[in-house]
Amino acid sequence: MSDHMERHTEPRHNGFWRQGIDNLMDRFLAHSSYNAKLFSNRQANSSDLRQVSWHIIMQGMSKDDETPRPYSDIAERLKWHRTLLDMNQDEYARSIGAKRSALSLWEAGTHRMSLNAALDLRSKYGLSLDFMYEGIDDALPMTLRNAWRDRP
16 A cells, blocks of 8 residues: 555544645645735735724714714703703712713713612702603602703
């Protein structure tokens, strides 16, 4: 038997014939200079990749492609109350024990306010959960209800 035939009779190693492994190694070694050149070109042209990425980021920030705001109604009520108290986001967030970044997301309308935050607003300022989540102002204290109904 020739060497070629004996190779096919060897046992399998991880599902490949020994000859298949040898062929893979030969191909890899034969093309290693090509691979090195390919990788070095990719490194030299990486600014093209950065520029494409930058355009994608900027495209996402355009006003035409506005981010969905599923909680914009809650955001409106939060902003209204914060401006009524004449507080900035940092002061308002600290007053209810939340992070300013979380409040910013809630006011943007992209994230829903947590139940714990709504409970903190209720205990600190008397804002009912019905008002914060559903916009029902019946449970608000009279002064807040009148201010909400008289807003521009």
